[in-house]
Amino acid sequence: SQTSLSPPSWQPAHHHPNGNFLQTYGGAADCGGMSKQGHAHADMMGLSEAGSCNGGGVMGGGFLGGLGLPPGVIVMAMGSADAGSAFQMTGGQRALTDCQQHANSSPCPSASSPSSGVTAAGGVALSSTSSSSSAGAVAKRKRKRCGVCGPCRRLINCGVCSSCRNRKTGHQICKFRKCEELKKKPGGGGGVLEPSALIWADLTC
DNA sequence: AGCTACGTGCTT
DNA sequence: AAGCACGTAGCT
Numbered sequence A: 001s002q003t004s005l006s007p008p009s010w011q012p013a014h015h016h017p018n019g020n021f022l023q024t025y026g027g028a029a030d031c032g033g034m035s036k037q038g039h040a041h042a043d044m045m046g047l048s049e050a051g052s053c054n055g056g057g058v059m060g061g062g063f064l065g066g067l068g069l070p071p072g073v074i075v076m077a078m079g080s081a082d083a084g085s086a087f088q089m090t091g092g093q094r095a096l097t098d099c100q101q102h103a104n105s106s107p108c109p110s111a112s113s114p115s116s117g118v119t120a121a122g123g124v125a126l127s128s129t130s131s132s133s134s135a136g137a138v139a140k141r142k143r144k145r146c147g148v149c150g151p152c153r154r155l156i157n158c159g160v161c162s163s164c165r166n167r168k169t170g171h172q173i174c175k176f177r178k179c180e181e182l183k184k185k186p187g188g189g190g191g192v193l194e195p196s197a198l199i200w201a202d203l204t205c
Numbered sequence B: 001a002g003c004t005a006c007g008t009g010c011t012t
Numbered sequence C: 001a002a003g004c005a006c007g008t009a010g011c012t
Helices: A017-024 A028-034 A040-051 A053-067 A070-079 A081-102 A108-112 A193-204
Strands: none
16 A cells, blocks of 8 residues: 555656566566566665676676667666666665564564564464464465575566566566575575575665 | 465476 | 476465
8 A cells, every 4th residue: 555655756667668668578577566566676776786697687688689678677777877866765765664664673684574474594484373274284384585685685587587488387486586595495404594684684774 | 356476296 | 407387375
């Protein structure tokens, strides 16, 4: 709902060329879906700072050449100082909001899930009773993305990876957005996340 | 009700 | 082992 923190004033991001390219694009869906909050930008920032190298940046080149869409956005975002500041603001605001909201006891990282119990450790707190499914069995709860790893912080799909291309049948998130934690096997791993979480907290808060 | 994406089984 | 396809949990 557009209550409290109604989006600043850069909402327009949508109708602009951006909206178009995205829609035209395969990745469009994502952006559209994500734009519920309308923030492909926040991601870009994340991209340039962390992930861009592994996927965004590199791909960008390919895009411009073959598909030429996503990069457009990026270029625009970075190109216009105006937009730049706007993004910064929004991004900052968001982060801040998150922090404050989750400042309760944990740093922003946990922003991933406000009410549900997702632990930084990547564990899904099987909070409450597993509604569905039989009582005794440990319902096969879905783990949730940690929300703090590089991939998680990325908001836009590459649109070219197998997951993006096969979205119809694959039902998988963009490979570049696949949470590092979810890549690991459910049972394994301990608190490998903490570090990154801290960093993230440091950077944003 | 519809969408996104995690989990898992099958195929390559 | 990696990728694909499907079922469905979780969310809006």
